[in-house]
Amino acid sequence: MTKKQTWSQRFESALHPAIARFNASIGFDIELIEYDITGSQAHAKMLAHTGIISHEEGEILFTGLEQIRQEYHQGQFQPGIDSEDVHFAVEKRLTEIVGDVGKKLHTARSRNDQVGTDTRLYLRDQIQQIRQQLREFQGVILDIAEKNVETLIPGYTHLQRAQPVSLAHHLLAYFQMAQRDWERLADVYSRVNISPLGCGALAGTTFPIDRHYTANLLHFDHVYANSLDGVSDRDFAIEFLCAASIIMVHLSRLSEEVILWASEEFRFVTLKDSCATGSSIMPQKKNPDVPELVRGKTGRVFGHLQAMLVIMKGLPLAYNKDLQEDKEGIFDSVNTVKACLEAMTILLQEGLEFRHQRLATAVTEDFANATDVADYLAARGVPFREAYNIVGKVVKTSIAADKLLKDLQLEEWQEIHPAFAADIYEAIAPRQVVAARNSYGGTGFFQVREAIINARTQLSGK
Template identity: 75%
Template sequence: MTKQKKWSERFESNLHPSIARFNASIGFDIKLLEYDLTGSIAHAKMLAYTEIITEGEAQQLIQGLEQIRQEYHNGEFTPGIDQEDIHLAVERRLIEIVGDVGKKLHTARSRNDQVGTDIRLYLREQIDQIRRQLRSFQQVLLDHAQNHVKTIIPAYTHLQRAQPISLAHYLLAYFEMAQRDWERLGEIYARTNISPLGCGALAGTTFPIDRHYSAKLLGFEGVSRNSLDGVSDRDFAVEFLNAASLIMVHLSRISEEMILWASDEFKFISLTDSCATGSSIMPQKKNPDVPELVRGKAGRVFGHLQGMLVLMKGLPLAYNKDLQEDKEAIFDGVATIKSCLEAMIIFLEEGIEFRQERLNQAVTEDFSSATDVADYLAVRGVPFREAYNLVGKLVKTSLASGRLLKDLPLEEWQDLHPLFEADIYEVITPKQVVAVRNSYGGTGFNQISQAIARAKVQMESS
């Protein structure tokens, strides 16, 4: 490691080596290099545009910054802890390349507004990528839904059999969750896409800069309106981690169901070899590692959200060194959500097969049509609560005799209430139970067809 130097001429002695390591962020903020270079190039152009530096000086700065970018791509620019952070590392290398003109780059700029700009550029790009992944996730769900409109599965409340539904309806529920995630990230993108560049350390600058010009060069929609807020704002990062946490909630929920469905107790899906592993001791095992890992990684993202909230809750204005801790939470949150989305897309597309025969059997072995029996009487004038209690009594006696509703003779139905006729057997078939639930947003086949059509339209809005 390069011998530690004094931080600046303001200081009389060198920083303690251990404190230098503790203070350094170069080990993780190297991820911001490309964004730091892009932001610095825009800043150099703005300095020339406002005649704070000459066009010739700006060109030298830009060429030097692009050389650093190329050196990084070639593996030649690898700053160490002695460089403290990526901003100082770039500035020092730039001065080595272009000489004293490199010292002009930091005119009218602080590391405070510089790092805020870098993080926003980084997160803006990551949000775009995650939204594209969400669209791919939705497409897999939609593809399965189109293939399984008439596939009937048991639905649950309290993890107890409730009512039969279309498998497509189940899949489209997760499509809707992902749609909200996609929309939520779009809203956060708008609040991320604001430039703090030019806020300086906290109070702006005496130089005649044009913040709107540099913001336009960087593709920002606007600039922060208050310099204190501009350098200390991390709301957008907290919002992102909140949105990421909700994405992980949704991925974890479908993961939990896939884990249950793959078990011998459910047998609703089988796992393909491409997305499952075995046991080191039990040769018969095939384990759902992908959804288990996704379920586990959800807590990791939740932790980053909590960490950011605690980080921010007591910070006085404006910038504080505490904010160095935001980057690892953001970086790991981004990496985790992207890897989980990628894995779940592959898992749903290639890693599972729905066991049609078992699903057909499952919806005929319970009392999940009981609500339809109560509705049958209610339509014929029996008050629903009275009908509900009559059917509850029927279920109780059927359980005691080891029979299902479909097994009861018509006489027993009519003994319960004379309004029952032979059509009750058609009413309680799983296919009919699903088909008649035709209220908007319901599981009826007509509603599913409309929901698929709406989903296709939503997908086109990417």
């Protein structure tokens, strides 16, 4: 005989087994069990605090829930598909432990506000963990930057050689991206940390609950002011997925650069064995699997953001079963971001070695100092646009002669324009080209050292 589903007497028969499987979320929302127990304990305390149940009953519920937590930790509580979701599984087990008083836990609460509370508690913790990982990532970037202030690397626009920059300056760009990620998550956290508990199914409850009491117990900053909004809002999830997507954008951009730098064409870095793999048939190869995987995993986080937007765009108030689909995307995005941050932090800290001699050579084998020639003339009274055109012609003729600017003789420079003097060679030397860009936020060595000091201050503030 088929076991009847545990709904009200409104139902005459059980769900079809296939529909039961389709409807169930226990396979993934078990991730919320710790938060479900914590939220339920706060709810039980509130029920006793307001006199809806006795203090003795409140203690029984709290203790029974804590037993379930311990059973889960010890692997003794592993609910299956017959429980449908984590919320029912916990309530069912609680009733087995404490008897009929367990059935009072759901007083003045719906699964709609319950799941919303659990999800926020979960995401709140995960945001803090990701922010800490971002700090560790930034710390590694900063450590490398401090050692490479005067290491030069070609800078690019349009993936064409543009101007040489300090390697530290280049890396600090990613520090700043991560800083924005860290700050953005703090902003998202403020809207995650709002309690829907007590909103009921959609309209509140007839019981004399104290929503601010449970919010305080659970360390929420605020409570939802509208019960319909409280049970149906997923803006916070969309915002988190957006922030997660931007983190992945930044990691993917760095990944792409590492992949290029490790190629034979660039040869700016060497991949260490601890963070690279080989080919199944080409023994000479060392593949940048870590950055390639990060670059690839970026798309799945983007996909979860898009899916969440599509889920929400057509939902009428208030709760709809569609919202069950938010969790897998959130869980996977959290896990993906955390895994990618960890992998990229390890890659930077242990898996890369910059090839300093190759970098030193690279900044001398192009026309990336052409702008400095134009600046040289402009500083001596030649209008910049005129200087720009003069240097363009010089580059053109130099390429035709298979020369670099540093190879031109002084007589050749003075034939181009009488303003050129012997100090032109110092002005276009790669080190001077970098050092001279001393405007705030620029790649000049003084500015980079100041930027590192400021970054250390940011990190020390946690």
